[in-house]
Every structure is written in C-alpha cells, then in structure tokens.
Amino acid sequence: MEATRPLFIPVILGTARMGRMSQHAAHLLAQEIGKRPGVETELIDIAQLPLPTNDAGEAIKDSGFSAAMDRADALVIVAPEYNHGYSGLLKHVLDSCLKEYIHKAVGIVGVSAGPFGGTRVIQNLLPVMRELGLVTIFWDVNFSSVQKAFAPDGALLDDGYIRRIDKFLKELFWMAKTLRHGREQVPMD
Numbered sequence: 001m002e003a004t005r006p007l008f009i010p011v012i013l014g015t016a017r018m019g020r021m022s023q024h025a026a027h028l029l030a031q032e033i034g035k036r037p038g039v040e041t042e043l044i045d046i047a048q049l050p051l052p053t054n055d056a057g058e059a060i061k062d063s064g065f066s067a068a069m070d071r072a073d074a075l076v077i078v079a080p081e082y083n084h085g086y087s088g089l090l091k092h093v094l095d096s097c098l099k100e101y102i103h104k105a106v107g108i109v110g111v112s113a114g115p116f117g118g119t120r121v122i123q124n125l126l127p128v129m130r131e132l133g134l135v136t137i138f139w140d141v142n143f144s145s146v147q148k149a150f151a152p153d154g155a156l157l158d159d160g161y162i163r164r165i166d167k168f169l170k171e172l173f174w175m176a177k178t179l180r181h182g183r184e185q186v187p188m189d
C-alpha cells in the first residue's frame with residue numbers, strides 16, 4: 001500500500017579521499033536511519049562509482065546511482081569541508097543526475113577538522129541543491145573537530161551527536177513524506 005511503503009533514504013559519502021573521516025559520519029547516519037521503522041537506507045560511497053572524468057553531466061550517468069536516486073524519497077549528503085567548499089568528486093557525481101532528484105528532500109551533514117562543523121560547505125551546497133530540484137531541510141548535522149568525535153575505529157566518542165541526528169532525521173522524514181505525498185497526489189497544473 002502506498003501509505004505504508006517504506007521511505008528510501010540513501011546516505012551519500014561525499015569524498016574519495018584516503019583516510020577520510022567523513023566515512024565514520026556516513027556510517028553513523030546510515031546506522032541511525034536503519035534503526036527507524038518504515039525507512040530503508042543504503043550507503044553510497046562516491047569512491048565506488050565508476051564515473052569518467054573526461055566528461056560531465058547526464059552523459060556519464062551510472063545506472064546504479066541513477067536507480068538509487070530515482071527510488072530515493074530523500075538524501076543525506078555527508079560533505080567534508082575542503083577549502084570552505086565541497087569535494088569536486090561529490091559535485092561531479094551529483095551532476096550526473098537531474099530529473100531523479102526533483103521534489104525530493106535533502107539533509108546535509110557537514111564534516112570538518114576545524115571548529116565550524118562544515119557550516120561553510122553546507123552553505124556552498126545549498127544553491128547546488130536548489131538547482132538540482134532538491135528541497136533542503138532547516139536542520140543540519142555539523143561534525144566539528146571530527147578527529148575528536150570518532151575513535152580511529154569509527155566509534156562515536158560524543159553521544160551528543162545522537163540527539164542532534166535524531167532531530168535532523170525527524171525533520172528529514174517529515175519532509176520526505178510530505179514531498180512523496182506531493183509527487184504522488186498533487187498535480188502540477
């Protein structure tokens with residue numbers, strides 16, 4: 001039944017850097033989403049997507065990534081802050097789809113070594129989200145000094161993040177359900 005069909009909310013790990021700390025944040029988000037009833041998730045590691053770099057846009061669409069974006073009701077993007085911006089590879093991957101994203105929710109998780117928790121990468125991603133047709137929520141998760149938030153094996157060292165992730169996910173699920181209703185029930189006149 002439409003009303004009980006689980007939401008699908010993949011988590012995109014937005015860097016291919018060796019030794020990336022963002023992977024701990026991405027795993028944590030996928031784990032927390034997986035605990036909620038009525039929601040399915042999957043971790044999409046952009047390092048694993050075989051996209052060429054001598055072309056761009058929908059011409060290089062990966063069928064698996066495209067299918068996941070098509071099925072998604074919302075996205076969580078885990079974005080490390082690189083010189084106040086996002087990783088080039090994240091943008092390259094996001095640019096490979098377009099209609100798949102339209103009228104779907106997105107929540108952004110900023111990750112930084114510095115004290116601002118990726119707030120600048122989040123601000124820089126917002127206009128990109130808008131152009132892709134995604135609808136941003138008004139909560140973010142900010143991992144500041146991420147090297148202190150996780151142990152080397154990925155264990156979370158600060159339980160305060162669980163409460164913040166819970167607020168973020170509640171808002172994201174509400175927006176995902178609302179937009180699914182709109183996509184399926186509200187005609188575009």
Ligand SMILES: Cc1cc2nc3c(=O)[nH]c(=O)nc-3n(C[C@H](O)[C@H](O)[C@H](O)COP(=O)(O)O)c2cc1C
Nearest residue numbers: 017020021022080081082083084111112113114146
């Ligand atoms: C090219 C590059 C630029 C970076 N610029 C910033 C920055 O502007 N602000 C900041 O707080 N950390 C910066 N960092 C540190 C990252 O935020 C840090 O590595 C953090 O762990 C998230 O990235 P990671 O997932 O690649 O580890 C930068 C790292 C790299 C590799």
